Each structure stands twice: as C-alpha cells, then as structure tokens.
Amino acid sequence: MRLLEVDKVTLTFRGIAALLDASFAVEEGSITSLIGPNGAGKTSMLNCISGRYRPDTGTIRLGGRELTPVAPHARTRLGLSRTFQNIALFRGLSVLDNLLVGRHARMDYGILASILYFGKARAAEDLHRRRVEEIIDFLNLSPYRHQSAGRLPYGVQKRVELGRALSAEPRLILLDEPMAGMNLEETEDMARYILDLNEEWGVTVLLVEHDMGVVMDLSDHVVVLDFGQVLAAGTPEAVQGNAAVVAAYLGSEDASFLGR
Amino acid sequence: MHGHCGLFFTSYRAEEAVFPSPVQRVWLYAFLAVYLCLPFFLNAYLVSILDLIHIAIIAAVSLNLLTGCCGQISLGHGAFLGVGAFAAGALSAAGWPFPLDMLAGGAAAALVGLFFGLPSLRLKGIYLAIATLAAQIILEYVFLHAGALTGGSNGLLVEPASLFGYAFDTDQKFFYPSLAVAAASLLAVTNIMRSRAGRAFVAIRDYYLSAEIVGVNLFAYKLKAFAVSSFMAGMAGALWAHYLMYITPEQFNIGLSISYLAMIIIGGLGSVLGSVFGAVFITVLPEVLSAVAGAAGQLFPDVSSSLLAMKQGVFGLVLVLFLIFEPEGLVHRWRLVKAYWKLYPFAH
Incomplete structure (x- = not known):
C-alpha cells in the first residue's frame, strides 16, 4: 500500500522552478530515500510534504488523504513527523x-x-x-x-x-540528512536506529541523505531528483545501474563512487 | 533541581514536584510562616513596600510568561495593567464586589492583550516590540480621553478592596490579598511551565519551525500567551487600583512597561523565581537609594538636593552594571550560590 503519494508537484520561487512535475510514492513500511545533487529540490520536497511550502500545482496524499489544505501543525496528528538538516532542537x-x-x-x-x-x-x-x-x-x-x-x-x-x-x-517520518556531520561510528549508530524504528516500530521512513553508502544499504526504494525533476526511481541496484543517474548526478567519470 | 545527594525518586510524579526535596518544603513552610507574620512587626512604610512588591511580582511573572518563556516581547505591559486597573475601578464604582471586579479587570485586560497580540502572527522580535509599543501609546490615549470610564486626566477614585464587609484599607491589611494573588500567579505560571502549554511556549521561543512540526498551532499559542499574561497583568492593575485608591493615566505609562521588562531581565528571563527576584530588586532599589541619599544629605546638607537628583542616575548605573556582570539574571547567581553551598567546603 502506498502511504505517501506525491503527484505532479510543482513549486516555483519567482519563476524559478524548485520542483517540476515531481511524482513518486512511498510504500507503507518501507525506507525510501530521496537523493540528488545539491539544489536538486530534496529539502523543498520535504518542506512541501511537511507543509512549510505550499506547492503551486500537484497533490500530496498521506494514506489517501489530501495534505495540501491541511495546516502544517495539523499534519502531525495525521501521522507525519520530521527532522531538520541543521539541528532544530528547543535549546x-x-x-x-x-x-x-x-x-x-x-x-x-x-x-x-x-x-x-x-x-x-x-x-x-x-x-x-x-x-x-x-x-x-x-x-x-x-x-x-x-x-x-x-x-x-x-x-x-x-x-x-x-x-x-x-x-x-508518526506513520511516516521525514529525515533530512540525519547523518550530516557525523563520524563513522555515529553514522553507523544512526543507521541502526533508523533500521530499528522501521522494523520494530513499523514507522515508514523517507530519507534525504548524501552518504551514498548509507542510502544504498538502508533503502528499499530510491528516488533520484535532479533540477526538481524525478530522474529515476527504483531499487538501489536499479538506480546504481541507471546510466542517466550516473551521468547526470555523479558525473560520468565518478561512477565507481556509487558502488562504494 | 536534579542530582541532590540522597534524593531518589520512585515515581515520575514525585520527580515532577515543584519542591521535590523534604528539606526544601520545610524551609518553604518556615519562610511562609515568618513572612505571614511580618505585617505585625513592621511599620506601615516597610509593609507598603512589600505590598508593592506583591503587585510587581504578579506583573513581572506574567510578563516573563509572555516574553521570557514564549519569546513575544511586549512593551505594552504597563498599559495592560492600566486596562485592568481602570476596568476594576469603574466596575467597583458601579457596585461590583472586590474579587469579582479584579477578575473582570483581568478579563478586560486579557481581551485587550489578545487584540494587541494579533500582530504576533506576522511580526517577530523587535518588530513585535514596536507593535506592542503602539499598543502602549494607543491605550494611554484611550485612558486619557475616555473620560466617562477612566475619569480622563482627573483620574479615578477607587474604594479600598473589601471582602464580606472587611475592608483591606491599610498597608498591613492589604498585605494578605495581594500576597494571595501573587502566590496564585506564581503557582499558575509554574504549572503552565511544567505542562503541555508551557513546553509549547518555549518551543515557539526556541525554534518556531520545529514547534509547528511537533503540532503546536503557533498563532493559537501565541494568543494564549498574550491572553493569560494580560489577564494576570489586569489583576495586578486591579490590585494597584484598590491599593492606591486613586489612579490616573500617567501611572501606566511606558516607564512602567520598561520597569517590568527590567525586572524580568535582571531577575532571569523565563524563570518564575527570577521574576520574584527582579520584582523585589527593582521595587526595593529606589527605596534603598532614597534612604542612602537621605542619610548622605544629613551628613552633607549643602549637596542634599543634588544627591536626590543623582538617585535616578545611580538607578540606571546599577541596571547597566547588572547586565554586564550578571547577564543571565539574579536567578543564575542564586543557582551558583546554591551549588556552592551544596558542596561546601569542597570545591568540586
């Protein structure tokens, strides 16, 4: 069953498209990763889902329920939760x-x-x-x-x-670069927590992360964004083998990096 | 609060108590017992200072809830007090009995506070401060020109508070009702701060984006902070009206608002105990300076008039020195002293 469905979402800032007709889905119980180069629109996508931004067109549904008219604070009750790229704790x-x-x-x-x-x-x-x-x-x-x-x-x-x-x-947790700035040991601990909360607590995870090793190891499903558009989506292996992803996202000569 | 030697909790409820250790509770009861007897031993002047401290505590703790805890700077708190004072005064003149007119004064101030809290939806920090400054100026204008209700520039005469025919018409008698309201306000804010609403307030202050993500309705909670805070300020104003028995618009000017801000900054932003320290400090300091200036004037009669004039300057100087040497407020110093005595005579 699809827990989150993002359908043809477009978000523009004064004519510049951060997201352009982006569509993907997150299966219930899965760990889905959203990857892409800097500025690809990953965080913009999370902000659209969590309600910080309102997409210009397109729909986002959580468990079949349309999210766009729901105020950001009311989405928590529907089972949505997230972390931020830079620490946003109540100090x-x-x-x-x-x-x-x-x-x-x-x-x-x-x-x-x-x-x-x-x-x-x-x-x-x-x-x-x-x-x-x-x-x-x-x-x-x-x-x-x-x-x-x-x-x-x-x-x-x-x-x-x-x-x-x-x-x-939450039913769905959005993690915006949970491993950013961590050393290897902390990264492995965090990966373990993410796996545990997914397997033991049954929380569906949508992960944005730059550490490709982590992404490929943890994910059931990977969505690649580039210039606000979905370039490819599929299993980690399928995405790793996708020539368009390798060329556009990592540069053609850097391909070995994906298979770290 | 945590980590006292020999203090172990066996339930979450015991750990969340306001005064978790038996020793603290004994000291609190002893202090209260002595404090309640003070009006019988002190002269009217000293008791009048305590009465003013009680009123200042209510105002300071309410402002601390709004500004210190929720992060919404208010420069109009003195005017919110004025709303409560004039409302209670007018209702009292219309025959309302004492505790009712105080509650109604609080309600009137809460409504006004709610209205002037509306800009907080869009404005943050210094911009909100300016918006509340506008509230101060508008309300002062209303006090001065709504003569039918407020007596305009002539002011308003208010009967002393009375309960079941017993009038609290002296400094000594007024000590008790003002203390009761002050204690209730302190308890109310303490309770807010250890429960759902208080955590939401601090969340808004510390990181409003995350607050929204955890499900806090930012606008609703900012307005709640304004309403609760102004309600308490209004009650403080009502007590003020009954205590001074004569209120005029200029008593509730911008200077009063600033002095409440000074109280919570000097006491400790976001701390209930800090509000008490700040209220005591700012109320007592001018009296001490007057006494010192008076005594020095006896010694040097030629300069006594300029000594009194210097009082204001010294007041300002003390505030500035405080901000430099104790920026986290008196409550921080209090914690350091407590930590020192806990370990005495060992340094670590």
Missing part, C-alpha cells in the same frame, strides 16, 4: 521536555488544565512521560535526560531530534 528545554513537546499533538488537555495541573493534566503527564521514557531507552538517551538540549554534543543532539520526531508516534 532551552531539557532532553526530556524536548521529547515531551514532541508529543504535543498526542495530548489534548488545554491551558486551563495546565494552570491547575490537577486530575486530567496530571494523569496525562504521567502517561506521556511513560511513552517518552520508552524512546529514551530506545535511543540510549538516559544519561542526558535532564540536561538542556543546547549543551549536548552534536551527535547526541541529532539523536534527540530523531527522538522528538519519534515521540509524535
């Missing part, structure tokens, strides 16, 4: 609170209940704390639980951001 909040705020859309008590902090609000806080602790265990964040997020090492901050996205209990 003043502790790791615990960062994850709890990730559950904002899953809580439903209002500000008056917040003020009284009694009965319903208290019970909800207890319940959600339990769910967040599961994620803390999963991502090995317990040593940092009460530290403020802004003071943590870079690799840990990336993990906290993944945790925040996970705590919203």
Whole structure:
C-alpha cells in the first residue's frame, strides 16, 4: 500500500522552478530515500510534504488523504513527523521536555488544565512521560535526560531530534540528512536506529541523505531528483545501474563512487 | 533541581514536584510562616513596600510568561495593567464586589492583550516590540480621553478592596490579598511551565519551525500567551487600583512597561523565581537609594538636593552594571550560590 503519494508537484520561487512535475510514492513500511545533487529540490520536497511550502500545482496524499489544505501543525496528528538538516532542537528545554513537546499533538488537555495541573493534566503527564521514557531507552538517551538540549554534543543532539520526531508516534517520518556531520561510528549508530524504528516500530521512513553508502544499504526504494525533476526511481541496484543517474548526478567519470 | 545527594525518586510524579526535596518544603513552610507574620512587626512604610512588591511580582511573572518563556516581547505591559486597573475601578464604582471586579479587570485586560497580540502572527522580535509599543501609546490615549470610564486626566477614585464587609484599607491589611494573588500567579505560571502549554511556549521561543512540526498551532499559542499574561497583568492593575485608591493615566505609562521588562531581565528571563527576584530588586532599589541619599544629605546638607537628583542616575548605573556582570539574571547567581553551598567546603 502506498502511504505517501506525491503527484505532479510543482513549486516555483519567482519563476524559478524548485520542483517540476515531481511524482513518486512511498510504500507503507518501507525506507525510501530521496537523493540528488545539491539544489536538486530534496529539502523543498520535504518542506512541501511537511507543509512549510505550499506547492503551486500537484497533490500530496498521506494514506489517501489530501495534505495540501491541511495546516502544517495539523499534519502531525495525521501521522507525519520530521527532522531538520541543521539541528532544530528547543535549546532551552531539557532532553526530556524536548521529547515531551514532541508529543504535543498526542495530548489534548488545554491551558486551563495546565494552570491547575490537577486530575486530567496530571494523569496525562504521567502517561506521556511513560511513552517518552520508552524512546529514551530506545535511543540510549538516559544519561542526558535532564540536561538542556543546547549543551549536548552534536551527535547526541541529532539523536534527540530523531527522538522528538519519534515521540509524535508518526506513520511516516521525514529525515533530512540525519547523518550530516557525523563520524563513522555515529553514522553507523544512526543507521541502526533508523533500521530499528522501521522494523520494530513499523514507522515508514523517507530519507534525504548524501552518504551514498548509507542510502544504498538502508533503502528499499530510491528516488533520484535532479533540477526538481524525478530522474529515476527504483531499487538501489536499479538506480546504481541507471546510466542517466550516473551521468547526470555523479558525473560520468565518478561512477565507481556509487558502488562504494 | 536534579542530582541532590540522597534524593531518589520512585515515581515520575514525585520527580515532577515543584519542591521535590523534604528539606526544601520545610524551609518553604518556615519562610511562609515568618513572612505571614511580618505585617505585625513592621511599620506601615516597610509593609507598603512589600505590598508593592506583591503587585510587581504578579506583573513581572506574567510578563516573563509572555516574553521570557514564549519569546513575544511586549512593551505594552504597563498599559495592560492600566486596562485592568481602570476596568476594576469603574466596575467597583458601579457596585461590583472586590474579587469579582479584579477578575473582570483581568478579563478586560486579557481581551485587550489578545487584540494587541494579533500582530504576533506576522511580526517577530523587535518588530513585535514596536507593535506592542503602539499598543502602549494607543491605550494611554484611550485612558486619557475616555473620560466617562477612566475619569480622563482627573483620574479615578477607587474604594479600598473589601471582602464580606472587611475592608483591606491599610498597608498591613492589604498585605494578605495581594500576597494571595501573587502566590496564585506564581503557582499558575509554574504549572503552565511544567505542562503541555508551557513546553509549547518555549518551543515557539526556541525554534518556531520545529514547534509547528511537533503540532503546536503557533498563532493559537501565541494568543494564549498574550491572553493569560494580560489577564494576570489586569489583576495586578486591579490590585494597584484598590491599593492606591486613586489612579490616573500617567501611572501606566511606558516607564512602567520598561520597569517590568527590567525586572524580568535582571531577575532571569523565563524563570518564575527570577521574576520574584527582579520584582523585589527593582521595587526595593529606589527605596534603598532614597534612604542612602537621605542619610548622605544629613551628613552633607549643602549637596542634599543634588544627591536626590543623582538617585535616578545611580538607578540606571546599577541596571547597566547588572547586565554586564550578571547577564543571565539574579536567578543564575542564586543557582551558583546554591551549588556552592551544596558542596561546601569542597570545591568540586
């Protein structure tokens, strides 16, 4: 079943097309990667899906439901969550609170209940704390639980951001370069977390990443963007063997890089 | 808050308590017991300073919720206080009893705050500050020219607060209702900050793009921050009206707004305890400077008039020095002192 369907999406900024008739789909339960050279429109595509940008034409459907008229904050409730390319944590909040705020859309008590902090609000806080602790265990964040997020090492901050996205209990998680700036060990840890959340928690993943080794190892399906257009889509092997991708995306003499 | 030696939690609820350790609670109760008796031992002047501190605490903690926690700078907070003061004053004159007119004053201020919070949808940071400055100027104009409600430049006489026929008409008596509202405001903001709404506020302040992604409705929560904050400011204004018993538009000028900003910056942005420190500091400092200037004037009678004039300059100087040497506020210094005594006499 297709969880996410992107159909003929075009996005222009003052006449310059960032995305041009781009169509692809993400199968439920899969890890799908979106790759392409710098400026190909990968992050623009994620922004269209998450609601930061509104495409000029085309439709995006999540689980059959049209997303374009849904406000960005309301998409979280539909099962959409994401991380950012550069760290976008709430620096003043502790790791615990960062994850709890990730559950904002899953809580439903209002500000008056917040003020009284009694009965319903208290019970909800207890319940959600339990769910967040599961994620803390999963991502090995317990040593940092009460530290403020802004003071943590870079690799840990990336993990906290993944945790925040996970705590919203998404059906589809959009990861924008989760391995950027990480060393080999951290990259392998992150790859393991992505595989685990996909296999054990059943979260569908749409991944944007420049590390080709990671992309080819993790993905079930790869979509190649170039100048805002979908150049090729298919299994990692099929994409690696696609002459147009090799020529246009990596340069014809660099082909060996794809098979690292 | 975490990592006290010998303090272990067996439930999430115990860990989330405002005062998690028994020692803290004992000290708090002891402090409250002594504090509640203070009006019987201090003279009217000293108690009047405490009354003013209570009102300042309500205003400061409400502004800290809006500016320190949610990141929405407001230069109109003094005017929001004024809305509460004039609304409560007018309603009191129309025969409303005390706690009701205060709540209505809060509600009036919340509505006005909500309206002037609307630009926060599009404006951020310094631009929003200018928009709220416009709110300050517009409201001052309204106070001055809506004579039927506010008495215009003549001001408004307000009856002292009274509850079940008991009038809080002296400094000593007013101590208790003002303390009750201040304590309730502190508790309310503390509760907000440890629950869903407070986390959403800080999320908006720290990274509004991510806040949207986790499902926070930015506009709704900014307006909630404005409404709750102005509601408390309005109650502070109502107390002010009942306390001074005579309110005029110029009491709620831009200077008042700035002094509340000074309180939360000096106390510590985003901290409930910092709001208390800031309110105490900014309220007490001019009184201390007056006392010092008065004493120095006795010693040097020839320059006593210029000493009083220097008071304002010294006030400004103290604020600037504070920003240079303690930019994170008094609450940061308080944490350092606590950490020092926890380990004393060992350095690490």
